[in-house]
Every structure is written in C-alpha cells, then in structure tokens.
Amino acid sequence: MILYLDLDGVCVGFVEAACRVHGRDFDEGSWPAGEYDITKVLGIGDEEFWEVIHRQGVEFWRGLEAYPWFERLYTELQRLGRVYFVTSPTDSSHSAAGKMLWLKDRFGKGFRDFTITRCKYLMSASRCILIDDSDHNIEAFERHGQGKGILFPQRWNSAYEHINGDRVDWVMDRIQRLK
Ligand SMILES: [Mg+2]
Known part of the structure; x- marks a missing residue:
C-alpha cells in the first residue's frame, strides 16, 4: 500500500502560523466549522494574505511547527506501507523550498520520499x-x-466533528475500513 501524506493541516500547523503572521490568534473554537478559506475567516483579500506570508521567505515554511500527533501518525502509517509526503506549493518559490527544507531538517539531507505538486489527484x-x-x-x-x-x-x-477525539486513531480506523 502507498500512503500519501499531506503536510499543511495534517502534519504541520500552517493555519496557526498564517494567523500569527497576520497578527491574529488561531482559535479553534471560534473558527467557523467547515470553513476552509482562511482569507474569509481573517476578512482579508487573497493577495494581501499571501503577500504577508511570502514576505517571511523560506523560513515561514521551514519553521512550521509539527502538530503533537505528527510523529505517531507518521510511525503508524509506515507500518502499513510506503509513506510519501505530498504537498502543494503556493505561487512563491519560497514555499516549495521551505517545505523541502522542513522535510530534510527532520529526515536528513538525502530524504526523497516527497512530491511537491498542486495536482495530487494525478497520483x-x-x-x-x-x-x-x-x-x-x-x-x-x-x-x-x-x-x-x-x-x-x-x-x-467537513470532518470537524471528529477533532475532539484521537485524530491518529480515527485515521487508522478509516484505513482499516478501506481494506
Ligand atoms: Mg493540507
């Protein structure tokens, strides 16, 4: 089995960091349930949203914090098959470079089990x-x-009703059910 693992929002706190650079605190409780569009929640335009992030350079992406469940999620998935990180770049090359550095910082210079693409469906x-x-x-x-x-x-x-349980257990259970 091949498992493709998204980075932002699954392994690392992109939304949390994006709120921070816009001078806002991410508050899970007051975030409108099911609303994926962060610019709507922050009430700013798309261009301004990305401008502020891209100004931070590569380090914004390289410095994204791993979620507390990341290690366990990655370890458990590796027991089931080959795991590849699959992550979308933004329109800035800082994003692709920073994501690559984030992975290599953790797994070593020679780490290659990742794809940077907006077209995840092709896989x-x-x-x-x-x-x-x-x-x-x-x-x-x-x-x-x-x-x-x-x-x-x-x-x-749309899976927001499951955030209060153990998210890793939830994912593993869904995988078992696919078999
Ligand atoms: Mg994501």
Whole structure:
C-alpha cells in the first residue's frame, strides 16, 4: 500500500502560523466549522494574505511547527506501507523550498520520499491512499483514479466533528475500513 501524506493541516500547523503572521490568534473554537478559506475567516483579500506570508521567505515554511500527533501518525502509517509526503506549493518559490527544507531538517539531507505538486489527484491509483485536510483534494483524488482519500479531521473541513477525539486513531480506523 502507498500512503500519501499531506503536510499543511495534517502534519504541520500552517493555519496557526498564517494567523500569527497576520497578527491574529488561531482559535479553534471560534473558527467557523467547515470553513476552509482562511482569507474569509481573517476578512482579508487573497493577495494581501499571501503577500504577508511570502514576505517571511523560506523560513515561514521551514519553521512550521509539527502538530503533537505528527510523529505517531507518521510511525503508524509506515507500518502499513510506503509513506510519501505530498504537498502543494503556493505561487512563491519560497514555499516549495521551505517545505523541502522542513522535510530534510527532520529526515536528513538525502530524504526523497516527497512530491511537491498542486495536482495530487494525478497520483490516484489502486492501493493508494491520500490523507489530506482538504475536502476538495480528497474529492478530486477519488474522482480521477482508483485511489481512496481520507479527510484528516480539522475544524476547517467537513470532518470537524471528529477533532475532539484521537485524530491518529480515527485515521487508522478509516484505513482499516478501506481494506
Ligand atoms: Mg493540507
């Protein structure tokens, strides 16, 4: 089995860091449930939102904090098959570079088990599972090929009712049920 693991919103706190650089605190409780569009929540335009982030350079992405469940999630997934990180770049090259550095900082200079693409659906094939926090990515992945998707529970997606339980257990349970 091949497992594709999204970075932002699954392994690292992009939304939390993005709120911080915009001078706001991420408050899970007051975030509108199921609202994926962070610019809507912050009440700013798309251009301004990215401008502020891109100004931080590579370090914004390289410095993203791993969620407390990251290590366990990665370890448990590795028991089931080969795990590849699959992450979307923004329109800035800082994003692609910073994401690559984040992975190499953790797993070593020679680490290559990742793909940086906006077209995750192109990798949809049988015995492949995408774990992602975007409803849209999951839907596209299942629509374009034989792959299965598991929506990682976050306040900003349609699996938000599962954020209070153990998210790793929830994901592992969903994978078992796919078999
Ligand atoms: Mg994501």
